[in-house]
Amino acid sequence: MDEEKNKILNQISEYVITGNYKSMSETVEIALKDGLKASEILNRGLLSGMDVVGVKFRDGLMFLPEVLMSAKAFKTAMNIIEPLLMDESSSNKFGCGKILLGTVKGDIHDIGKNLVGVMLKGNGFSVVDIGVDASTEKFIEAIQKEDPDIIGLSAMLTTTMIAMQKTVKILKEKFETKLVIVGGAPVSQNFADEIGANGYAKNAMEAVDLCKKILKVNY
Known part of the structure; x- marks a missing residue:
């Protein structure tokens, strides 16, 4: 078998x-x-x-x-x-949390983001995906509507890392208690630290582990 x-x-x-x-x-x-x-x-x-x-x-x-x-x-x-x-x-023992995902303004890549969403759902998280080319305003509207525990931003181009930085800055100012994580091919832990993100994941499995760690979900 x-x-x-x-x-x-x-x-x-x-x-x-x-x-x-x-x-x-x-x-x-x-x-x-x-x-x-x-x-x-x-x-x-x-x-x-x-x-x-x-x-x-x-x-x-x-x-x-x-x-x-x-x-x-x-x-x-x-x-x-x-x-x-x-x-x-x-039927799993994973605690539930809501994760909001989106690819930043100017970037239409979604494979990595979609993989993260799939993995999160498979581990018992609720996922709200606002798609690609998402402006800061779109993130704000979704946060106000969905009240997620974590906001995840993806950028797959070096040129859209600027948009990620801008969006993270505004979100952290407007929603002081919200947790923001970032990922994508050109993104690094150093960049995440520089822009004030609460966490960085280099792949889908790390994103799941990071969300579990942040929300203190039992493994």
Whole structure:
């Protein structure tokens, strides 16, 4: 059984890497029918594949059109397993917290942000995603409406780090008790410290761990 499980998880991972969204739905359905949990499909299939995609993209072995195909394959699977992840997380012992996510003004990249959202949901957090190219005003409106515990900002371009800095500054001034975390390819811990963010995560799993730590959620 373990051999069969590993085989299908490897297949799902490969579909993410190659962007084979057409075959993804059927394979995920088979995996669920064979007894695999949604969290297993996410962690050992989908995210394993996205890890490879991230490394290849970073090293210039994959290009944006290919990454977008990988993201489409990933999303195809998530459309099936996300409701099941919610069911699984409801039986977990994780404390609940609400996280507001958005990619800053001028930046339309959302793969990393979406991965963070998926991982947070899979770990029992409530997630509000305001999308990409989000202005400071859009963040403010969402915070006033949703009252999140943590606000997460993403920037994937060095040119949009300025927008991140501006937004963090205004949010910290306007909402003194709110916690702001940041992430994205060009962002670093030093930059997060410089702009006054409460935390930095370099990947989706670190973002989950950071939110748990900040909100004192039991692991």
